[in-house]
Amino acid sequence: MAPHPDLQFRPAVDADWPEIFAADARAFGIDAPRDDLVRANEKARIANDDVVVARDTALPGEPLVGQAMYYRLTMSVPGGRVAFPGLTWVSVAATHRRRGVLRELLTRLRAKWTDEHHPIAALWASEGTIYERFGFGPAMFTQDIRIESRQDLRIPAPKRPQVRYATVADFAELAPDIYDRWADVHPGVMLRDQLWWEDYLLDDRPAARPFTTQDRQYLLHPDGYATYHLDSTSPGLEAARIEEVVAVTDEAHTELWRILASLDLVSTTTGTLAVGDPLRFKLVDLRGVKVVDEYDTLWVAVLDVAGALTARTYASDVDVTLVVDDPIGTAGGSYRFRITGGAATVTEGGDGTDGEVSCDIAALGSLYFGGVDARSLAAASRVRAGSPELLAAFADVWRTSAHPATGIDF
Structure with missing residues (x-):
C-alpha cells in the first residue's frame, strides 16, 4: 500500500526530537518521563540522518505520525565482528495504522543500509508478527528464570574465592574490558561504547529506577561480573532481580552464580538466561531454577x-x-x-x-x-x-x- 500524498517522510531534524520522545513513550508504554540527561544520551547515540519521521501535512500542526531509526552498532559473530544497523524506536501513531506508513519507513531505511553496504541488520521485535515480512528472522532466544530457595552448586567452592563486591567506580573501570572479552566468546553480543556504558550507569540513578529498589549491586570476578538489585515490592523478604551476568569462562560463570543463587534473606531471585546457558546443570537440584517464560530477543535480516x-x-x-x-x-x-x-x-x-x-x-x-x-x-x-x-x-x-x-x- 502506497502512503497517502499528505504524508511527508524525511530525515529528522533537532526540532523533531520532543515529538519523537513523546511518540516513543506513547507507543511502548513508558510511564517514567525521560529526564534531560537520558534524553541527551539517547540523542547522542542516533544521528538525525539515521532517523526517518512521517508527518501528516493535512492535519493542524503537521503532527509526527510515524518514526523509525537505527543505532550504528558492532556485533560479535563466530570468528570476528561485524558493524550493523540496529533498528529501533519504530512506531506508527494509532491514528494512522494501515496507511502504508510502516512499510515506507522501513523501505527507506533498508535502501539506506543497502547504499552503505551493511551485510546484516538486527532489531528486538516488540511483536512477533510484524518484522518477518520485512526480511527479519528470530535468531536468539532467552528465558526468564525464578529461583525460590537457596541453591547449592555441584562444583565445590574454591579455597580462595575470586568474586568480590565492587564500587561503581571499580565496575566502570573493569567491566568494559570483561564485556569485550565476553563478546569474543559468545556470538551475537553487541559491543558497548562509552555512551552505552554511561546509559547503563545512568539507569541506576534514584530518579531513573523504581523507588522500591536499592542501589545496584556489583559483583566482580577477574573473568566476569554480575549486577543485581534488591526489590522490596514483594511481601516479607526482599526479592533479588538479576540484571546481567557476563562470564568469559565457565569458572567465572560458576562462581558468580554460586553467589547469586544463594543470596541471604531473599524470597526469590529472578533473572534471564540465554537459551543454552548451563546453569541448571551446575545445580545440585536441577529443578532449582524454574523457567517461567521463553521468548525471542534478536531478529536478524540478511541484506547481502x-x-x-x-x-x-x-x-x-x-x-x-x-x-x-x-x-x-x-x-x-x-x-x-x-x-x-x-x-x-x-x-x-x-x-x-x-x-x-x-x-x-x-x-x-x-x-x-x-x-x-x-x-x-x-x-x-x-x-x-x-x-x-x-x-x-x-x-x-x-x-x-x-x-x-x-x-x-x-
Whole structure:
C-alpha cells in the first residue's frame, strides 16, 4: 500500500526530537518521563540522518505520525565482528495504522543500509508478527528464570574465592574490558561504547529506577561480573532481580552464580538466561531454577548474502547451491556456498557439488548465529534440502562453540 500524498517522510531534524520522545513513550508504554540527561544520551547515540519521521501535512500542526531509526552498532559473530544497523524506536501513531506508513519507513531505511553496504541488520521485535515480512528472522532466544530457595552448586567452592563486591567506580573501570572479552566468546553480543556504558550507569540513578529498589549491586570476578538489585515490592523478604551476568569462562560463570543463587534473606531471585546457558546443570537440584517464560530477543535480516555469510566462520565444511527467496529485498538468488576449513566463499550462480538447499531470507537470518537449527526450520518448510543427509550437513555448519547471547536490548 502506497502512503497517502499528505504524508511527508524525511530525515529528522533537532526540532523533531520532543515529538519523537513523546511518540516513543506513547507507543511502548513508558510511564517514567525521560529526564534531560537520558534524553541527551539517547540523542547522542542516533544521528538525525539515521532517523526517518512521517508527518501528516493535512492535519493542524503537521503532527509526527510515524518514526523509525537505527543505532550504528558492532556485533560479535563466530570468528570476528561485524558493524550493523540496529533498528529501533519504530512506531506508527494509532491514528494512522494501515496507511502504508510502516512499510515506507522501513523501505527507506533498508535502501539506506543497502547504499552503505551493511551485510546484516538486527532489531528486538516488540511483536512477533510484524518484522518477518520485512526480511527479519528470530535468531536468539532467552528465558526468564525464578529461583525460590537457596541453591547449592555441584562444583565445590574454591579455597580462595575470586568474586568480590565492587564500587561503581571499580565496575566502570573493569567491566568494559570483561564485556569485550565476553563478546569474543559468545556470538551475537553487541559491543558497548562509552555512551552505552554511561546509559547503563545512568539507569541506576534514584530518579531513573523504581523507588522500591536499592542501589545496584556489583559483583566482580577477574573473568566476569554480575549486577543485581534488591526489590522490596514483594511481601516479607526482599526479592533479588538479576540484571546481567557476563562470564568469559565457565569458572567465572560458576562462581558468580554460586553467589547469586544463594543470596541471604531473599524470597526469590529472578533473572534471564540465554537459551543454552548451563546453569541448571551446575545445580545440585536441577529443578532449582524454574523457567517461567521463553521468548525471542534478536531478529536478524540478511541484506547481502555473500557479505553476511563470508563475515563469520563455520563448524564444518560443505559445498552447496543455496537458493534464497527474498521477496522484499535484493538479496534473493542462487549462490554457491562453499565452506573450507571453516571459512566461506560465496559466489552467484550456484553449482555446489553437495546438492541444493533453499530457504527464505528470514530463515537465513534465523540461522545466522547458530541459535536456530536448520532441521527445525525444515520441519516448518522454511528450509528445504535434497536429502536428509544434506540437511544434517547444512545444519551442522551453523553450530557455534558457545551459545549466542545479545548483551544490549535496543
